[in-house]
Amino acid sequence: MSDDAHPALVCEGLCKRYGQHDVLRDVSLQLNAGQVFGLLGPNGAGKTTLIRIVLGLALPNTGAVRIFGRDLFTDRRQVIREVGAVVEAPTFFPYLSAFENLHYLVSLTRALPRERILEALGAVGLAQVPDQKVGTFSYGMKQRLGIAQALLPDTRLLILDEPTNGLDPHGIAGMRSLIRRIARERGIAVLVSSHLLGEIEQVCDRVLILHHGEKVMDASMEELQGRDAEVEILIQPDPEAVAKAALGDCLESLDAREDSWQVLRLKLPEARVPAVVRQLTEAGVDIHRVRRRTRNLEEVFLEHTERGESDVRIDSF
Amino acid sequence: MFALIRFELRKLTAQKRSLAGFGAIIFINLLFVCAFIMRNRKFGHKAVPGLEDRLISEFVNAYVYTETILAPCMFVLFPMVLTILGCHLLAGEIEVGQARLVACRSVSRWQIVLAKFVSLCAYSGAMLLVLLVTSYAVSALVFKPTGDLVGMGHMYMIKPGVYIHPASDVPWRILLSYLFAWPMLMAVGALALMLSLATRQFTSAAILTSTSYFCSYIVGGIPFLSAIHPFLPTKYLPFWRLLMYPDVPWHRVGSYAFWTFGYTGLFLAVAIAVFNAQEL
Numbered sequence: 001m002s003d004d005a006h007p008a009l010v011c012e013g014l015c016k017r018y019g020q021h022d023v024l025r026d027v028s029l030q031l032n033a034g035q036v037f038g039l040l041g042p043n044g045a046g047k048t049t050l051i052r053i054v055l056g057l058a059l060p061n062t063g064a065v066r067i068f069g070r071d072l073f074t075d076r077r078q079v080i081r082e083v084g085a086v087v088e089a090p091t092f093f094p095y096l097s098a099f100e101n102l103h104y105l106v107s108l109t110r111a112l113p114r115e116r117i118l119e120a121l122g123a124v125g126l127a128q129v130p131d132q133k134v135g136t137f138s139y140g141m142k143q144r145l146g147i148a149q150a151l152l153p154d155t156r157l158l159i160l161d162e163p164t165n166g167l168d169p170h171g172i173a174g175m176r177s178l179i180r181r182i183a184r185e186r187g188i189a190v191l192v193s194s195h196l197l198g199e200i201e202q203v204c205d206r207v208l209i210l211h212h213g214e215k216v217m218d219a220s221m222e223e224l225q226g227r228d229a230e231v232e233i234l235i236q237p238d239p240e241a242v243a244k245a246a247l248g249d250c251l252e253s254l255d256a257r258e259d260s261w262q263v264l265r266l267k268l269p270e271a272r273v274p275a276v277v278r279q280l281t282e283a284g285v286d287i288h289r290v291r292r293r294t295r296n297l298e299e300v301f302l303e304h305t306e307r308g309e310s311d312v313r314i315d316s317f
Numbered sequence: 318m319f320a321l322i323r324f325e326l327r328k329l330t331a332q333k334r335s336l337a338g339f340g341a342i343i344f345i346n347l348l349f350v351c352a353f354i355m356r357n358r359k360f361g362h363k364a365v366p367g368l369e370d371r372l373i374s375e376f377v378n379a380y381v382y383t384e385t386i387l388a389p390c391m392f393v394l395f396p397m398v399l400t401i402l403g404c405h406l407l408a409g410e411i412e413v414g415q416a417r418l419v420a421c422r423s424v425s426r427w428q429i430v431l432a433k434f435v436s437l438c439a440y441s442g443a444m445l446l447v448l449l450v451t452s453y454a455v456s457a458l459v460f461k462p463t464g465d466l467v468g469m470g471h472m473y474m475i476k477p478g479v480y481i482h483p484a485s486d487v488p489w490r491i492l493l494s495y496l497f498a499w500p501m502l503m504a505v506g507a508l509a510l511m512l513s514l515a516t517r518q519f520t521s522a523a524i525l526t527s528t529s530y531f532c533s534y535i536v537g538g539i540p541f542l543s544a545i546h547p548f549l550p551t552k553y554l555p556f557w558r559l560l561m562y563p564d565v566p567w568h569r570v571g572s573y574a575f576w577t578f579g580y581t582g583l584f585l586a587v588a589i590a591v592f593n594a595q596e597l
Contacts, residue, residue, distance in 0.1 A: 057596060077423050077425060084421075087421065091413050091417070091418055093331075096328070096331055100331075105324075107323075108320050108321060109423045
């Protein structure tokens with residue numbers, strides 16, 4: 001079977017324990033080529049530990065990691081050739097130039113011509129400063145240099161730990177479009193860990209939420225948005241009794257609105273919406289607007305990670 | 318492996334702190350030249366110096382100078398410089414996170430340690446070469462370029478006494494003593510790498526390495542602690558000093574060299590094993 005037929009990354013039953021503390025508990029995931037996979041979790045949830053295991057920088061107590069179908073722990077040197085990563089802060093050698101940093105780091109995998117390295121620098125907006133010492137770079141510039149080195153020489157699985165840290169709004173937008181572009185155009189599988197839920201929501205195809213080392217959710221963005229979706233129907237004042245009589249138990253709530261309209265909130269499959277609208281109209285209710293209301297990632301994240309939280313590492317107030 | 322070594326060498330040459338070792342060579346040369354000149358002109362010395370010191374000052378030439386300067390450099394200066402550089406190269410990079418950046422590439426941990434060791438060896442070899450060339454060049458300009466080699470046993474931590482070698486017998490002794498000094502620095506470099514992995518912190522690693530090295534010397538110099546002397550690496554590492562004996566004890570040179578390389582291999586093996594087991 002060729003490499004392309006295998007998922008880019010498969011983690012199976014990963015467990016990691018430090019002393020008495022379980023950092024990861026039976027975490028599994030699958031990431032396919034061209035997919036952008038978001039890894040979410042509060043501080044101390046085990047995101048970076050998971051990334052370090054996937055890169056072979058730490059060993060799990062149990063579990064397996066396969067990259068393009070090959071076992072990471074038996075063949076790391078070969079497997080890791082196709083993996084690029086920026087883990088935690090981008091820490092380059094400050095006394096070397098941006099070009100030299102890339103040149104020497106990339107040559108550990110495969111030597112590249114100067115043009116390829118300059119091209120990579122250009123792709124992250126550093127074309128003007130190839131010979132400038134990295135020690136003089138801002139955090140955002142180092143972050144972008146980190147992406148450039150992670151993409152070279154022939155990365156097929158890109159792992160980014162908090163890639164938008166230290167970037168200004170332009171940089172964040174640029175990073176977002178870069179991630180989307182490399183996944184779509186080059187078929188690179190991207191695993192992104194971030195605290196910025198809005199960013200994850202905009203770039204990822206799939207999301208995994210870790211909490212206290214456990215996987216609490218793993219779903220595609222469509223599933224996530226479809227899950228627990230509600231239909232909101234704005235109706236004229238005082239048809240409450242009519243609506244209740246017509247809809248019975250499937251009416252979740254009825255809120256009074258300042259503009260004197262009222263909102264009926266219903267949980268029902270999309271296919272049933274026309275029938276419900278017809279039912280209400282036939283019962284004499286004037287409908288002003290019907291819209292589908294999906295929960296955003298922040299709501300889902302908080303629901304899964306906030307309840308009864310007492311861990312001091314988690315920034316809850 | 319070649320790419321890693323090239324990278325390590327580039328890192329060493331790109332850092333200003335790497336120049337410190339060569340700066341130290343210039344500084345000690347300056348001090349030595351000034352001290353020899355002042356002594357010859359009886360500057361600031363009212364008391365009559367001891368016989369051994371007087372012999373040195375009377376017979377000073379480029380050979381004496383070049384061999385004499387090796388002792389302080391080998392016992393104190395170069396080990397100190399190598400300790401700092403070695404610890405910075407590994408513990409410093411682990412502490413800052415640069416080691417992780419390299420380890421994310423398609424390289425093995427043992428290759429990372431070995432490449433750092435090779436670059437430290439190259440650096441220490443360069444320091445010895447620069448010391449040899451500069452000390453001979455400076456002293457040949459200021460004093461006579463050749464002459465008999467006069468040395469004192471206590472300066473080299475060998476049997477006390479004055480050792481005099483005829484001029485014709487000196488160049489090979491000097492060259493060999495510089496060459497044999499190299500393995501000692503390799504062992505210190507390997508020790509710094511090993512203790513870097515024990516602490517993973519530059520400051521702690523540098524303190525631990527220098528205290529291990531100097532404590533070993535101190536204990537090695539206390540006669541009533543002689544039971545432990547055979548196990549101290551510092552008993553064997555400076556086997557270059559055996560070249561000062563008129564009849565070089567080649568058997569001892571060979572056995573001390575064996576132990577020196579043995580200790581170096583042991584330090585490296587431990588460093589590699591520890592680094593392989595560590596998380597980054």
